[in-house]
Amino acid sequence: MPKNGFLTPKAIANRIKAKGLQKLRWYCQMCQKQCRDENGFKCHTMSESHQRQLLLFAENPDKYLDYFSEEFLDGFMELLKRRFGTRRIHSNVIYNEYIQDRDHIHMTSTQWETLTDFVKWLGREGYVTVDHTEKGWFITYIDRDPEVLARQKLLEKREKIEEDDEERMQKFIQKQIEKASETEKNKNETVYTELKRDDEDDKITFNLGAKSSKDEGLKPGTSGEVKKEKAVTNALKAAESALSSKKNEKDDRKRKKSALEEIKEMEEKKKKTENPKKDYWLAKGIVVKVITKRLGEKYYKKKGVIKEVRDLYTGLVKMTDSGTTIKVDQMHVETVIPAEGKQVLVLNGIHRGCQATLLSLDSEKFCVSIRLESGSMKGRVVNGVQYEDISKLAQ
CATH class of the missing domain: 1.10.10.2030 (DNA/RNA-binding protein Kin17, conserved domain)
Incomplete structure (x- = not known):
């Protein structure tokens, strides 16, 4: 072998050094x-x-x-x-x-x-x-890739849509409290006065009358004395009922309603007159999402399709991922809001049961704009429809 050959230790060492x-x-x-x-x-x-x-x-x-x-x-x-x-x-x-x-x-x-x-x-x-x-x-x-930025915006949008009903309700209540506090500031302070009867001079008197000569001759236990006692008791009961009713009316007039009670009454009146709603909303063919862990961890936050509605408040849901069918109450599920342009079903209000197309979302007010595709008002655009009043239709 030559002195400086390819496989000599020195040549191998030189190649190892050259690699590093x-x-x-x-x-x-x-x-x-x-x-x-x-x-x-x-x-x-x-x-x-x-x-x-x-x-x-x-x-x-x-x-x-x-x-x-x-x-x-x-x-x-x-x-x-x-x-x-x-x-x-x-x-x-x-x-x-x-x-x-x-x-x-x-x-x-x-x-x-x-x-x-x-x-x-x-x-x-x-x-x-x-x-x-x-x-x-x-x-x-700092990642400025357009695809990454678009993906982040999509995730943020999904997180806003997937907020729980409790969080949305808390935000709504907080806004109502702030609105009520602003209205109370504009009003004058309430002055508390002593409770007084309006008609102090009008006293209730009972004229039972003096004993007549005929009644004096009656002995205890006779029929005339029994009738007199019944009349007295009836008069006393009538007087007590009149006093209690009058007192209740005055108390109702004196008691001032709170701002929250006034808001609740206004909302109830508005619902009854403008947009009558019912306390049940399940419908066949809509997509819902399970929001409780009582049905099992594997169904929590999973979506399914309503296959059958029973006694208005319960229904059979076929889960999308597993294909199993479970029975749920409407308190255990929530509506699903699809992407813009998809078909939805109106679940409550004056347009209940109508199919519509989702036009736009307002994540701050938790409402959407839809265009009706069925019913007597077909083609009409309705704004301000709440999330819980519509749900995605299964394809």
């Missing part, structure tokens, strides 16, 4: 050549090929500097996006992984002298979010 990282001071970026020692680097700098590369660099140094800077930035940001995503990470961790590639662009050949300068520049240009701590510089990648 070498010292940065013995690397030539223009020639992209890594030398293993100082003597080899000195010989390379005196070579004709290196001198030609230096002449090219001297003609247009900004061109090569910008090229190397751009390559370094692309490689660094690609590693940050693919490896760490939007997590907060130390800058040295990313840099150490970046330089593991033997053919990477060295920072000494870019416009940035140190890693700190490069991190500060990234923060100023808006590539990442930078924060400095006692442990060093930390960066967080």
Whole structure:
């Protein structure tokens, strides 16, 4: 075997050393050549090929500097996006992984002298979010991909739609309380006075009459005395009932209704006159979502289709994912709001039972706009329909 053959230990050791990282001071970026020692680097700098590369660099140094800077930035940001995503990470961790590639662009050949300068520049240009701590510089990648932004908006929209009924009711009650407090501020303060009877002079008197000569002659236990006692008791009962009714009327007049009671009465009147609603809303063919864990964890937050309605308040639901049929009460499910342009069924109000098309959503007021597709008012657009009054129709 020759002394400097391919399989000699020295040749194998040299190839192993060439695969790994070498010292940065013995690397030539223009020639992209890594030398293993100082003597080899000195010989390379005196070579004709290196001198030609230096002449090219001297003609247009900004061109090569910008090229190397751009390559370094692309490689660094690609590693940050693919490896760490939007997590907060130390800058040295990313840099150490970046330089593991033997053919990477060295920072000494870019416009940035140190890693700190490069991190500060990234923060100023808006590539990442930078924060400095006692442990060093930390960066967080800012993902501006249009698909990612659209996906985030869609998730936020779904979260708003999937809010529980309790949260929506709490917000509604809070708004009503604020509205009531504003109305009470505008009113004058209530003055409390002493409870007085309107007709103090009118006293209830009973004229039982004096004993007549005929009655004096009657003995106890006779029929005349019994009749007299019955008349007295009847008169006393009538007087007591008159007093209690009069007192109740005065108490009702004196008691002032609270703002919340007035709002409730107004809402009830409005529902009875303008939009009469019923306390049951289940209908065959609509899509509902289970909102209770009593039926089992596997059905919680799952959707299904109403196949049959029983005694107005209960129905049979066929689950979409598992295909099983369960019996539910209307308190255990809620309506499902589809995307714009989909078919829905009106479950309550004057348009109850009509099919419609969903036109738009108002997530702040928890209502929608629909166009009726059936019924006597077909083609009419109805605004301000509450979420619980419509539900998606099964396809």
